[in-house]
Amino acid sequence: MPSKSSARLAALTVAAVCSAASTLVLTSPAQADSVRIHDIQGTSRISPYAGQQVTEVTGIVTGVRGYGSSRGFWIQDPNPDADPATSEGVFVFTSSAPRVAVGDSVSVSATVTEFVPGGTSSGNQSLTELTRPTVTVLSSGNPVPAATTIDRRSVPARYAPAGDPAANGSVNALPLRPSTYALDRYESLEGMNVQVTDARVVGATDPYTALWVTVKPHENRNRSGGTVYGSYGSQNTGRLQIQSLGAVADFPKANVGDWLTGTTAGPLDYNQFGGYTLVANRIGALEQGGPERETTREQRRGELAVATYNVENLDPSDDSFADHAAAIVGNLSAPDIVSLEEIQDNNGATNDGTVAADQTLKKLTDAIVAAGGPAYEWRSIDPVNNADGGEPGGNIRQVFLFNPERVSFTDRAGGDATTATEVTKVRGKAALTVSPGRIDPANAAWASSRKPLVGEFVFRGETVFVITNHFNSKGGDQGLTSQYQPPTRGSETQRHQQATAVNAFVQKLLGTQKNADVVTLGDFNDFEFSETVELLEGDGELWSAMKSLPRSERYSYVYQGNSQALDQILISPSIRRGDFTYDSVHINAEFNDQISDHDPQVLRFRP
Structure with a gap:
């Protein structure tokens, strides 16, 4: 058995093999006879025997996986050593259905391999395995080592x-x-x-x-x-x-x-x-002990209710329109303005150049009426084909729904996928040059990502600017269990650029009209404590209303058992100083039968 110092030296000589096998191996394989499982596992994450052939490794079968791409079985030594750092179990990768049963005592001769789930580029830790095994069953019906x-x-x-x-x-x-x-x-x-x-x-x-x-x-x-x-x-x-x-x-x-x-x-x-x-x-x-789906209260007469809801790649072929309609009408109490994220085009993921989403939106608004809700109108801008990220061919975009019985939309022609809206002054107040319009769509911050959509609304004679967003995803970030600690969050570089661009636009609005009501909302793909949100907030131009909730209630998404805030609504100082309420309406993220993986957010305030 190698000493701890030689094991560490071996681990430091590990080289990544850039192949589909996604393994780590020693550059000079050797052979080791009659080692124990805890010797193979060693006292670090990389086996001191990685790349070597080992013979007559014995253990009791504790589990068999006979399906999928990772077929094999686990064995455990019933006679452990005294070192708490060394595992007594190991996975034997067989590639085909194993011919062993739980309780078998087996002897295995194999190659020790460090397999990296997801590939070496993922940053994941490696899993020590015995590969290309020769397995001998010594006896059956043995007691499995205690868990x-x-x-x-x-x-x-x-x-x-x-x-x-x-x-x-x-x-x-x-x-x-x-x-x-x-x-x-x-x-x-x-x-x-x-x-x-x-x-x-x-x-x-x-x-x-x-x-x-x-x-x-x-x-x-x-x-x-x-x-x-x-x-x-x-x-x-x-x-x-x-x-x-x-x-x-x-x-x-x-x-x-x-x-x-x-x-x-x-x-x-x-x-x-x-x-x-x-x-x-x-x-x-x-x-069962979990919560029921939540329902937020209805807005009062003088309150404007604004919501954000990621409907997760909604397209006309989906069977969830009635469920989404019931959620908007029932659980969200039919907000006056609803910002939707991930509305796909009329044929979803079919990648044929289609960018219009009117069929998707008509199907949703009809379902809302059928559910007893208002006859929402919508405003949106079709993206350039496959330019905004998301599922190829799907052309996801943000959309405004609004209830014309409660709020009006100020239409100013000229907005399209590549034209930037600007801020101007009309009768002493801020106004948009095009509405709906996109914010700085040529900015490199929006490369292969959704461009913010801004619209000008009027409620009870007061203008409200609403900016709906869907920032760059966290895809590609190293996981919390990565071998790299702390993990690298590479995707946030683009979100920081996006947050800076949106904040700059809000500065233009507030620079033109200091007391302008500005609501900036959507799926920001980042947390309320993140630098992304700090950049959005700037020097007080915006503030995440999620922070008005108790810390234990600040979440809209559940990922790997962590309840976290990705969807938020940020507000300008005039709204923050006034009378507002905020609700993260938990109807999806905590439930196995979810219609979206995001929970909607609702802000109510008096302009």
Whole structure:
């Protein structure tokens, strides 16, 4: 067995192989005889035997995965060593359906491989595997090693160590400290049989039969039972993804706030869709305890109600129009103005040059009337084909719906996909040169991204400027469980440019009319505490009304068990100084049968 110093040296000589295999291997494979699983796992994230052939590795089969692209089985040594940093379990990748059963005692000769889920460019940690195995079943019906309990006492409050600056911030070669860092604790259990007991659900069951629980029930809890992500330093260490080794039909359809009572147990895996994952061969009973969908109150006579709602790639082929209409009429109480994000063109993802979305919008507004709502009119600007990002061919865009019985729209001709609207002065007050119009669409900040749409509305004789946004997505950012700590958020560079551009336009409005009512809203793809929002707010030109809510209620989206704020409404000083109310209306993000992955937001104020 190599010494710890030689193991670290081996880890530092690891080279990434840029291939579809997405593995890390040593440049000079060797052979090792009769090693134990904890020797293979070692005391860091990279095996000291990576790239080497090992023989007669013995263990008890604790789980079998006979489906998908990652077929194989887990084995665990029933006789552990005394080092808490070394895992006693490992995954054996077979590529075809394994011919072993839980409880088999096996001997495996194989190559030790470091597999990176999602590929080396993802930044994910690697998973130590035994590949190209020769497997011998020694006996069957053996007791499976007892599951290690993961609970609030065993998972540290600190999330991860800072990565090694000499390795671009990677934690791969650092010695594991499982009593100090949560990610080190989970890594020290990689491949082992683990369990959670009476765990609350903090991420609803998704279409891929996965959900998230917390082993720390009081960690940043909100009243719905979720776990709030309130700062970059509060990653919520108790979150753990649960998937199933059994039949999909048997997987619970859980909402945030429900519980998995009793024991949920199985091997601890690592995947690209959330990192450490308990792959359950035993799942606790589902006990419902989550919230009901919320309904916001109706606006009063003198209040203007403005909402933002990401309807997630809505196109005429979808079957969710009646549900969206019911949400807008019922749960949102028919706001006077609704900013919609992710309205697709008339044939959705068909990539044939179609950019018009009138059929999509007519189908939605007709459904709203059928649901008992107002006959909304709409205003929008068709994008240049495939120039605004999103699903290719879908041409997502922002749209204003407005109730003409309550509010009027000031139309000024000339707006199109490439023409910028400007601010002018009309009878001493700010006005738009084109309405609806786009803000600075030629700015590089909007490359392959949605351009802000601004419109001029009148409510009870008062002008209100509304800017609807859908900023650059977080796609490509390193995950919280990345090998790079802290993870890099590369996508926010473009959002910072976008926020700066929108704030500059608001400055023009307020510079022309100091007391102008400006509402800037939409899916900003960033948090209320982020630099993106700070740049939007500027020197007080705007303020995120999400911050008027208690910290535990600041969320519109649930991602990997973290309840977080991506959708927000920002307001100018004249609105902030007045009488306003704000509501994040939780109807989607916490529920497994969601019609969108975003919760709408509603602002009510008196212009």
